[in-house]
Structures are given as structure tokens and as C-alpha cells.
Amino acid sequence: MTLQAQLEAYLTRTSGKPTRVHDLSRIPGGASRETYRFDAEVDGARRGLILRRDPVGSLIDTERKLEFLAFRSFHGKGLPVPEAVALEEEGAELERPFFIMGRIDGGKAQSPFSLPPYGEHAEAIGEQFFSHLGAIAAADPAGLPIAEAAPTPAPDACWSQALDYWEGVIDADEEHPQMIVRAALRRLRRNPPPPAQKLSVVHGDYRTGNFMHDGAGRIIALLDWEMAHIGDPLEDLGWAIEPLWSYGETDRVSGMVPRETAIAIWERASGRKVDPAAFAWWELFASVKGAAIWISSAKEYRAGGLKDPVLGLSGWYTARRQDQIIANALARLEGLS
Amino acid sequence: MTPTVSELLLGNFLALSEPPPPESMGDFMAGRIGVTGMIAMLAAQEAERGAEARLWENAAIRDLLTRGGAAIPAGAATEEGFSITGLDRVNAILRKALIALHIAAEEKGDTALDHAILRFYVKSADMRRLDMPPLPPG
Numbered sequence: 001m002t003l004q005a006q007l008e009a010y011l012t013r014t015s016g017k018p019t020r021v022h023d024l025s026r027i028p029g030g031a032s033r034e035t036y037r038f039d040a041e042v043d044g045a046r047r048g049l050i051l052r053r054d055p056v057g058s059l060i061d062t063e064r065k066l067e068f069l070a071f072r073s074f075h076g077k078g079l080p081v082p083e084a085v086a087l088e089e090e091g092a093e094l095e096r097p098f099f100i101m102g103r104i105d106g107g108k109a110q111s112p113f114s115l116p117p118y119g120e121h122a123e124a125i126g127e128q129f130f131s132h133l134g135a136i137a138a139a140d141p142a143g144l145p146i147a148e149a150a151p152t153p154a155p156d157a158c159w160s161q162a163l164d165y166w167e168g169v170i171d172a173d174e175e176h177p178q179m180i181v182r183a184a185l186r187r188l189r190r191n192p193p194p195p196a197q198k199l200s201v202v203h204g205d206y207r208t209g210n211f212m213h214d215g216a217g218r219i220i221a222l223l224d225w226e227m228a229h230i231g232d233p234l235e236d237l238g239w240a241i242e243p244l245w246s247y248g249e250t251d252r253v254s255g256m257v258p259r260e261t262a263i264a265i266w267e268r269a270s271g272r273k274v275d276p277a278a279f280a281w282w283e284l285f286a287s288v289k290g291a292a293i294w295i296s297s298a299k300e301y302r303a304g305g306l307k308d309p310v311l312g313l314s315g316w317y318t319a320r321r322q323d324q325i326i327a328n329a330l331a332r333l334e335g336l337s
Numbered sequence: 338m339t340p341t342v343s344e345l346l347l348g349n350f351l352a353l354s355e356p357p358p359p360e361s362m363g364d365f366m367a368g369r370i371g372v373t374g375m376i377a378m379l380a381a382q383e384a385e386r387g388a389e390a391r392l393w394e395n396a397a398i399r400d401l402l403t404r405g406g407a408a409i410p411a412g413a414a415t416e417e418g419f420s421i422t423g424l425d426r427v428n429a430i431l432r433k434a435l436i437a438l439h440i441a442a443e444e445k446g447d448t449a450l451d452h453a454i455l456r457f458y459v460k461s462a463d464m465r466r467l468d469m470p471p472l473p474p475g
Contacts, residue, residue, distance in 0.1 A: 003360055026361040028368025036360060113375075115471035176338030176425065177432035180458045183439060190443075248471055298339050306340075306348030307355075309372040316339040317379055317467050324466055327458040334455055 003094070007038065007051065010093040014086065017042050032226055033064070037103055048103035049085065054096045065089060065149050068099045070228035073144035073201060079132055080104070080221050104221040107212030110255075112245050117208060117255040121217035126256030127265055128219040129211070133240060134269025137200045137233035146201055150230045156195035158232035162285065163188055166292040173292075173299040180323045181291040183330055184284055193281035196232035197272055204228050206236045208245045208254045234274065237266055238282035243325050244290055244318070284333070287326045294319035338429070341421055342383045349373040379467045390464040391424035392416070397457055398431040405438045405450050 001009075004024045011019035024038040027050075036051040054064060064087065071084035083102035091097050110117045118125045141147050153161050167185055170178065204227025212221040241262060245254045253262050263274050298315025301308060331337045340348070352373055357366055395416065399409055413430040417423050435454070442450040 003358065024360045025363050026365035028365050111472055113469055113472045176429055177436060179432050179436050179439070180462060182436055183455070183458065186440070186443065247469075294339075301340055301348070302344070305351065306344055307351045309348060309352045309369060309376055312340050312345050312348050313372055313376055313379075316345060317375075317469060319339050320462070320465050320467050321469075323458075324462040327455070327462040331455050331459050334452060336452055336455055337459070 003036070004038075006093045006095070010088075011040055011042075013093070015042060022046065048105055050082070050101050050103045051094075051098060052101070053094060053098035054091075063149070064097050064099055064226070066146065066228050067226045068101075069144075069146040069149055070201065070203070070225035071101055073141075073146045074136065074139075074222070077139070079135060080219055082221060082223070104212065107214050107220040109210065109212050109223070110208055112208050112247050115248050115255070117247075118213070121213070121215075122252065122256050124217035125213055125219060126252075126254070126262060129254070129256060130240070130262045130265035131269040132219065132222060133203070133206055133236055134266040134271075136203060136206075137198075137236065137266070137270040137272065139201060141199055141201045141230045144201060146228060147230070150201075150228070152199060152230050154195075155197075155199060155232075158196045158199070158235070159188075159193050159281065159285070162231060162235060162289075166285075166289045169292040170295055173296045175295075175299055175302075178291065178295065180327050180330070181288055181295075184288050184291075184326050187330065187333070188281065188285055188288065191281065193232075193234075193278040194275065196234070197275070198233070199230055200233035200236075202227075202229050202231040202233065202235050204236070204239075206240050207242070232278075232282065233270065233272070234279055234282040235285070237263070237274070238279065238286035239289070241283065242286045242290060244287075244322060280333075284326075284329055287322060287329060291319065291322045291326060294322055338425055341425070342380045342387065343421070345376050345380055349376055375469070379469065382467055386464075387421055388419060388424060390461075391421070391428055392419075393464055394461050395424065395428055395431055397461070398428075398435050401450075401454060401457060402431075402434055402438060404453065405442065405447075407434060407438045407441075410434045 004021050007021045007024065008019055011021070020041040022039040022041060024036055027035045027037055033052045034055050038049055038051065039046045040049055052064070068084050068087040071081055074081040075083045082104055085100045085102060087099040088094065089097050116122065141152070170181060203225055205224050210224040211219055212223065213219050241253045241259060246252065247255065249255055251258060253259050256262070267273055294314050297311045298319065301311035301315050304311065306312065328337060352369060402409055410430050413427045416427055439451070439454050442454065
């Protein structure tokens, strides 16, 4: 049975009405989940939807329920977050776990490799990008749907839980001794940050490439919540500012605004001050987390028979770039550069 | 280790050799072809510089081990061959020994050796870098 026929069978059964699927098309990217756009037609009315289905192999092991609840936590709360429509953890007619969400049309996600990514709209995009992140940080996770499934760490355990998780990924997936990231892991253990000022929903992958903009300076969709969890909001800020996303630029973060401006926008929107010592830890952590993801990519690339070039590129080019970033950060932290 | 050029170029072939299902024919395949092109472009750099970077790194690690008073591990005193696979095999042995030496330097507070190793990391990462030219905004 084709995927289109499977989707029609599922939607017809769950809606109780005959449903036709039109224009089903897989979207590039989304290495951790297969992503498709399609229109569902019921009683002559069409609705644009997105299907996110677990792949056989994946860039990141994530809980689709957490991602689904993260969308549900922020949809309709003043942020451009699509509606979470349906979740099937057992796969139902589609045979692999999936969820369906509303589609926001008229935008594009920017490649981290394009320069300059946002042209004349860089400042406007940066203002929204860091302001939206500050709004996510300001929300109380206790009252949000994601709290149904995401564990809530103690404020002084956010860092260790995050570090334990990603070090575990490196331990499990390292196929060649990673001398640079190992040095960074040790440094992070020796110099823990202060407890989180507050607990927040952490998007987990908030960066260029994971939001859509309309090409005229407006962010229209915050996407890819697959690594969402509850933790220290500085984790997201560190990841958003990670040099990997500032492709070829040193004076702006993510090709948007200067670093100080980004932090100021986030502070205004979140109502929190960034502690420089704590943030230095989360910035290095972001690079280590990136390295863990790329190490996993290389392993998954081989395990999948070398067939997914996105995993290959991530496990090779991106891993090398991440090594450069970490090595320079370690030297800088010791006053060597 | 990161995928080798041989694996990546074989992977490029495999990625494009199977006919995709109908729903993957449009943007998805265009994106996939674009990524295989990036890999091919970067593979040209690795083919030119990859062996040199590994030879340099292996020699530099031996120097650091000697400076730190650590033995050169068995099987890593010299290169066993000049294929990428052979250089990587020796490199893995040497890197493990260097990690142990670095931990020892940190625990002893040997700042001079610690800093020498950190400087080596910067140079090593730069030797292995791949230069991605900027893409036009899409």
C-alpha cells in the first residue's frame, strides 16, 4: 500500500468521513523524522497538513510525543507555532509512529550554509527570533501540555542531566577517539554552572533552518521541537548563538544581529538577566551537544548503508566544523587565543 | 571516525541509485541531489589534503606523548601504510594515548603540557577542516 493510501485510510477512519489526500510530497531536511506536506479533503474542503513520521534510522533519537506536546504547548499562545492535530505512537495504518500538524504556507526555512541568509531583513528576523525564544523561556512549563510527558529536573540538576545525556550519546556512538570533545566534556564537569534561574521549556534545536520566514522580514513558523524538554533556558540561548549557525560570519549570530543585541533582546522578552559565567558554560555545552549529534550521524550513516547523504554530510563536514569551534573555544577559555 | 571519502562517494551513488517513491520525487530528491553535490565538492578537498592532515596529526601526537613522558603505544610508532584507512587506524591508537596524557596533565596541574595539547587541538581541527563555499540565499 502506498503512503498516500495509508494516510487516506487513517484519516477516513479517525474522522469518520471519506478523506482524500492530495499533493503528498516529502520535504527535504528533517533527518530525524520523515516530513511530508499534503492536503486532506473532506466534504469538498481541503486543509493543508504536515506529516512527521519516524524513520527507520534517524539523526536524533527523540520522543514524538514530547514534540507533539511541545507544539500543543505553544500553539495559539502568541507565537507562530503550528497546531498539533493527531498523534499515533503505535503507527496505526502508517506502520511507524507519526504525528500530524497544521501546515503554515508561504514561507521558507533558511539553510545554515547560505550567506547572507536574511539579507536586508536580518535585523527584523533577529529581533523576532530572540524575542520568541525569550517568550518560550518566560513561560511556566508546569501549566503546559509538555509537562504531561517531560520530566522536570531540579534547577541545580539541569546542567548535569543535559551533560549526562549527551555524554552518553557520545559514549554509545563514538567510532573514533574524539580527543577534542572529550577535553570539552571534562572542562564542563570541572566547572559546573550555577543552578538555573528558572525552569523553562527548552526547544532543544532552536536555530537557523528550524523556522520559516516569509522573505519579507517576518517569522511565520517555529518548527522542529523534537528535542524539546524542560530545563535551563540558557541551553536554548547557547544553542541559538552557537557559531555553527553563524556560517562564515563573526560579527553577527545566526546571520542576524550582533551577539550582545541578541542577548539583550532575549533578556527583554524573558524578563531574565543572562549570567555571563553560566552562559559561558551553556555555550560550550551547545558545542558539545552538536558534536554528539554529528558523532551519532556518522554512526547512523554507516548503519543505514550509506544511503542518507544528510547523515553523511552531518557526520563529516559538520563534525569537522564543530571540532574547530570547540578547539578554538577551549583555547580561548585558557587565554591562548 | 567521520565517514571516509570512499564511504561518502559510494554513499552518493547508493543515495541516487534507487528510484524514490512518488511522494519523494520533487523537492526531496532535489534536496538530496544538492547534498550529494556538496559531498562531492568537499570530497575533492579531502582527497587532496586528507592524507597530509593525518600524517601531520600522527607525528604531532607522537611528539606530545614524548614530551609528556608517555610511551608511544604498540602499533603506532610508525605509519603502517599511507592509505587513509591505515593512517586512521594508527591515529585511533595515538588519540587514545593522547586523551590519557591530557587527563593526566589536567590532574597534575601541568599547565604547560595542557596548553600545548590545546594548541595542538586547534591546529589539528584546522588541518582537517573542509571549506564549504557560501550558498546563495534560497
